[in-house]
Amino acid sequence: MRRIRALVTVGGEFVGAAPDFDVESFWLNATEDVVAHLEAVLGVPVSVLRLERTTEARRSGDLVVYQVEAEAMPRVPLDRSVDHDFPDHPLRVPWARPGGPRSLVEWADRHVTRTGPAVQVKTWHLSCVYRLPTDRGPVWAKAFPGFVADEAAVIALVREVDPTLVPEVIASEPGRVLLADVPGEDCWNPTPEVIADVVPRLVAVQHALAGPARSRVRGIDVPDFGLPDTLLHGDFHPGNWRSSGVVLDWADAHWGNPALDVGRLLGFVDPASHPLIERTWADAWLAHRPDSDPHQAIRHGRHASHLLGALVYQDFLDHIEPSERVYHEGDPAAERAKAQASLP
CATH class of the missing domain: 1.10.510 (Transferase(Phosphotransferase); domain 1)
Known part of the structure; x- marks a missing residue:
C-alpha cells in the first residue's frame, strides 16, 4: 500500500495538488493505478512525469509524491495552499519533462492503429512504458535512456538465431521501441x-x-x-x-x-x-x-x-x-x- 500525492502541472506550470489517495501497488515506478485514479477524479487525461520525492523506497504506507501532467485544466478545484516549482535537471530523462509521455504515444501511433486510450504502466529513470490497444491486439511502447543498450538492435541479433526467444519489434528509433504483446505471465517463481x-x-x-x-x-x-x-x-x-x-x-x-x-x-x-x-x-x-x-x-x-x-x-x-x-x-x-x- 502506498499513499500518493499528485502535484499537477499543465504545460509545465503547477496548477495544484490533488487529494491524497492510496494504491495497492508497492512498486514506486508502477503508474497504471495512479493514473486511473487521477483521471477519474480530475476528469482529464494525465500521465506521471517523475518521482518528486518519497520518504522511503521500500516501506509500505509512506508518502510518495509525483509530478503529474494533465493534458488540460482539471475539472475540479485543486489545493493551491502551497506553491511548487519544478526546476529542470541536466540528468532528467526526456519522458520526465512536460510533453514527454505524450510524445512517446504519438510516435507509437504512427506505427499502429490504436483502438482505445493508451495506458501508462510504468515510468522511472530506466523506462517509460505504455500499453496501447490496437487492431492487432495490445502493443507496448517503451522509451529508454542513452546509457542502456539499444533493445531493438539486441533483439534483432537474438532473432537471427531464435525468433521465439524475444518479442517482435514493430518499430524502433533511438531511445524508443514498440513491441508486440507477449502472451503468458511473468515468471518470478519459474516452474x-x-x-x-x-x-x-x-x-x-x-x-x-x-x-x-x-x-x-x-x-x-x-x-x-x-x-x-x-x-x-x-x-x-x-x-x-x-x-x-x-x-x-x-x-x-x-x-x-x-x-x-x-x-x-x-x-x-x-x-x-x-x-x-x-x-x-x-x-x-x-x-x-x-x-x-x-x-x-x-x-x-x-x-x-x-x-x-x-x-x-x-x-x-x-x-x-x-x-x-x-x-x-x-x-x-x-x-x-x-x-x-x-x-x-
Whole structure:
C-alpha cells in the first residue's frame, strides 16, 4: 500500500495538488493505478512525469509524491495552499519533462492503429512504458535512456538465431521501441518446465553468437573455463521471462562470459531451484562445448554477477537525477556484500 500525492502541472506550470489517495501497488515506478485514479477524479487525461520525492523506497504506507501532467485544466478545484516549482535537471530523462509521455504515444501511433486510450504502466529513470490497444491486439511502447543498450538492435541479433526467444519489434528509433504483446505471465517463481525451456534456448543463442573476445564489460573478469565471450542478457532474472518462453527487457545486454547471466539468475530464485538451474545450464553448455567446464564457471559467475551488479547500480546512480536515487540508494553496497559472501 502506498499513499500518493499528485502535484499537477499543465504545460509545465503547477496548477495544484490533488487529494491524497492510496494504491495497492508497492512498486514506486508502477503508474497504471495512479493514473486511473487521477483521471477519474480530475476528469482529464494525465500521465506521471517523475518521482518528486518519497520518504522511503521500500516501506509500505509512506508518502510518495509525483509530478503529474494533465493534458488540460482539471475539472475540479485543486489545493493551491502551497506553491511548487519544478526546476529542470541536466540528468532528467526526456519522458520526465512536460510533453514527454505524450510524445512517446504519438510516435507509437504512427506505427499502429490504436483502438482505445493508451495506458501508462510504468515510468522511472530506466523506462517509460505504455500499453496501447490496437487492431492487432495490445502493443507496448517503451522509451529508454542513452546509457542502456539499444533493445531493438539486441533483439534483432537474438532473432537471427531464435525468433521465439524475444518479442517482435514493430518499430524502433533511438531511445524508443514498440513491441508486440507477449502472451503468458511473468515468471518470478519459474516452474521446472519453464526453466528447462528458457535456459537451454538462451545458451543455444549465446553459443551461436559467440565470437572473438572483446573488452570485458566494466572491468568484470570471469575465467572462461572453455566458455566463449558472447552476448549476455545482463539482467536474466525470471521476472524478465514470460511463461510462454519469451525473454523480455534486453536493456542491460552486453558482451562477456555467459556465467554472469546464470549467476544473476541464481541470485533471484528460490535456492531449492538452484540444482535444477545449474544442471540445466551446465548440460546445455556441455552439449555445445563438450571441452568446457560450466560447473566451475557457475562458481565464479555467481560471485562476479554481484560485482557487476554493484557497478551497474552505481552507473544508474551516476546517471539519474537526485529524486530518483531512492530507487537504487544502497544497492551497490548490498551487491558488494553479496559478492563477498559468495566468494568461490
